[in-house]
Amino acid sequence: MLVIRRRAGEGFLIGPDIEIAVLDVSPTRVKIGILAPGALPIVRKEVLPTRQENLAASRNAPPHTIAWLSRKLSQCGAG
């Protein structure tokens, strides 16, 4: 991994179109500004597993699976 030290107010470039600016630094957080072409998706890294799981969770559930799961959860006193 390339490591660059930057202060607040400084930045760097990735290729000709992407600019990353360090806007503010606090003891626990960094505020970052990104200038990039609109078509480029930018996501927070911690969102990625949930994004994938949401896509899996949105898939069609067969009626018998729904009925089985509902019955199972009621049986276990969770309802």
Place this chain on the structure above:
Amino acid sequence: MPRLVSKYFGELDYSTEAAFQFPEGIPAFEDQTAFVFLDQPQTHPLVFMQSLGNPGVCFIAVPVFVADPAYRPDLSPEDLALLGLSPEPLPQIGSDILCLTLVTVSEQADPTVNLASPIVLNLRNRKGVQAIQPSAGYSVRHPLLAREDLVPCS
């Protein structure tokens, strides 16, 4: 009373107060910003999170306590702000907010829930968010049924 077309239950009446606004959608479904939560007697305790914008988008959810009776949400300041809540006093599940978790079912694997990113609903202003809380130590694929529950419960 408005009607909606639901993915699993056909056409249903609903009251507009039953709709929750998700200002940012949820990850991978950012354009779906309004959902109703359907709790039908025949599928209780499952809750169906049905998009009002697209009948084909519906998630199966359960209250977090069904999956983990000791569950503690850890809401970020950003998510609290989105919900219009302040961190003090801590919002209480049941009276201020509802906390659900999305279920992933498949033919090949046991059902899992995403406890790392609960669906949090503010009951007062009808706003909702999927709260990403990676540091809370919960899994995005937590088994919904304990091993012993896969055989009849004791």
